[in-house]
Amino acid sequence: MQKVSVILLFIFAVTGIMPMNAQYEMAPKMAWWYNARFGMFIHFGSYSCLGHGEWAFSKEKWTKEGYQQQVSARFNPEKFDAKEIVRLAKSAGMKYIVITAKHHEGFSMWDTRVESFRDVSGTKIYSQPSFTSFGKRDILMELKNACEVNGISFCLYYSILDWGHPSQEISRINGVAFSTMKSEGARTDYIRDMKAQLKELIDRYHPAVLWFDGDWTYKADHYTPERWWTKVDGMDLYNYLVRLAPDMIVNERVCRGFGLGDFECPEREVPESPLGRPWETCQTMNRSWGYNAKDHNYKSARTLIRELVKVVSREGNYLLNIGPKGDGTIPEQSSAILQDIGEWMNVYGESLCGATRSPFLTEPKWGFYTKKEGRLFAHLFVWPANGVLMVPTLSNSIQKIYLMNDQQNILDYSVKNGQIRISLPKKAPNKINSVVVIEVIGLPKVKTK
Numbered sequence: 001m002q003k004v005s006v007i008l009l010f011i012f013a014v015t016g017i018m019p020m021n022a023q024y025e026m027a028p029k030m031a032w033w034y035n036a037r038f039g040m041f042i043h044f045g046s047y048s049c050l051g052h053g054e055w056a057f058s059k060e061k062w063t064k065e066g067y068q069q070q071v072s073a074r075f076n077p078e079k080f081d082a083k084e085i086v087r088l089a090k091s092a093g094m095k096y097i098v099i100t101a102k103h104h105e106g107f108s109m110w111d112t113r114v115e116s117f118r119d120v121s122g123t124k125i126y127s128q129p130s131f132t133s134f135g136k137r138d139i140l141m142e143l144k145n146a147c148e149v150n151g152i153s154f155c156l157y158y159s160i161l162d163w164g165h166p167s168q169e170i171s172r173i174n175g176v177a178f179s180t181m182k183s184e185g186a187r188t189d190y191i192r193d194m195k196a197q198l199k200e201l202i203d204r205y206h207p208a209v210l211w212f213d214g215d216w217t218y219k220a221d222h223y224t225p226e227r228w229w230t231k232v233d234g235m236d237l238y239n240y241l242v243r244l245a246p247d248m249i250v251n252e253r254v255c256r257g258f259g260l261g262d263f264e265c266p267e268r269e270v271p272e273s274p275l276g277r278p279w280e281t282c283q284t285m286n287r288s289w290g291y292n293a294k295d296h297n298y299k300s301a302r303t304l305i306r307e308l309v310k311v312v313s314r315e316g317n318y319l320l321n322i323g324p325k326g327d328g329t330i331p332e333q334s335s336a337i338l339q340d341i342g343e344w345m346n347v348y349g350e351s352l353c354g355a356t357r358s359p360f361l362t363e364p365k366w367g368f369y370t371k372k373e374g375r376l377f378a379h380l381f382v383w384p385a386n387g388v389l390m391v392p393t394l395s396n397s398i399q400k401i402y403l404m405n406d407q408q409n410i411l412d413y414s415v416k417n418g419q420i421r422i423s424l425p426k427k428a429p430n431k432i433n434s435v436v437v438i439e440v441i442g443l444p445k446v447k448t449k
């Protein structure tokens with residue numbers, strides 16, 4: 001069980017008082033992100049044109065030269081359509097987009113001028129504008145502009161690990177491919193130049209979130225060439241960034257595992273209960289982050305919608321990934337899933353965006369609860385065969401109860417023996433997740449004895 005749950009249960013056991021609705025204490029800068037709840041992750045880089053996923057360089061044991069010449073040089077996202085991507089995200093109810101500016105391969109998706117980020121020959125900057133024939137289109141700026149026009153927050157992903165950078169060679173530690181720093185001087189210079197790149201990204205694109213990754217060979221105390229990124233480096237990086245952009249949000253992967261950054265990042269899993277601070281689950285639609293032509297294992301919209309509901313019910317955010325193909329187009333299955341999610345969110349999105357955790361300590365067998373001021377949302381994955389929904393009583397006075405998709409039709413209910421008994425129609429209005437709204441005065445609170 002999550003450590004936080006144990007602590008909370010200990011508090012309950014000792015004091016008998018569960019800190020209900022323990023919404024997180026957050027810096028004001030987090031408000032938009034906390035209310036957004038749902039975002040799009042985009043893994044897009046030169047690996048996309050190989051179509052074997054974003055770890056191909058490592059898994060297929062490419063040489064730097066071979067990969068740069070045969071993969072990156074061919075990258076040609078001519079069909080990248082920022083407006084279409086943002087339209088799909090917005091219609092799916094997503095409020096922010098995080099796109100990879102630089103993944104582990106080290107290929108910069110913008111016109112970086114930091115000199116050390118060169119290809120193995122040292123003659124070219126290893127970036128989309130300088131290393132490919134694609135030319136001077138700035139696809140990050142295209143996406144930023146499309147986001148701004150549509151009220152979507154533009155965010156960037158950046159990998160600390162950089163297999164392409166001259167300072168590092170790929171290495172394997174206990175099977176995890178990280179990189180080996182050539183020397184102490186190379187490490188110092190790389191960190192300096194990485195910070196210079198990050199300043200470029202902040203000055204040019206003003207990302208609302210900087211989403212770090214590739215930090216996982218840290219040691220809490222000192223560095224070695226093989227484990228060259230440390231907790232102190234992560235703290236220093238975070239402080240550097242917030243000095244540059246005080247309102248920018250930064251995830252915990254400046255150096256994970258030490259409570260750094262502004263939110264936790266469980267990956268492709270949902271914590272058993274709310275964490276001790278804001279958190280965001282990132283998830284793939286199939287099994288790959290970067291485009292993988294062979295990966296047809298797409299999750300259904302049903303699965304993803306239900307996971308999104310679970311995440312919000314436990315007071316988290318959900319960052320759902322797409323991996324565009326090398327030409328910039330979105331895989332058909334991803335578009336179809338986003339459209340299906342959009343259909344559900346069109347009717348029920350209000351029960352998630354701006355909502356917070358369930359007011360109850362335990363979760364019902366039939367689904368989940370979310371809440372916001374004035375409304376408790378019961379998300380029914382299983383529709384009661386007997387047509388009666390039982391909800392624990394609240395300390396609030398109930399105003400009315402209705403189906404979220406049919407708000408004119410008020411449902412009958414009675415309150416007895418600590419339960420609200422709600423009469424439901426025979427048929428569930430939505431086969432994925434039907435929502436019953438209990439309208440109350442104030443923020444829904446559990447009725448204590």
Ligand code: FHN
Nearest residue numbers: 043054055213214267282289
């Ligand atoms: O190695 C990366 C991976 O390619 C992908 O970017 C995910 C997304 O969170 N992060 C790392 C794996 O944990």
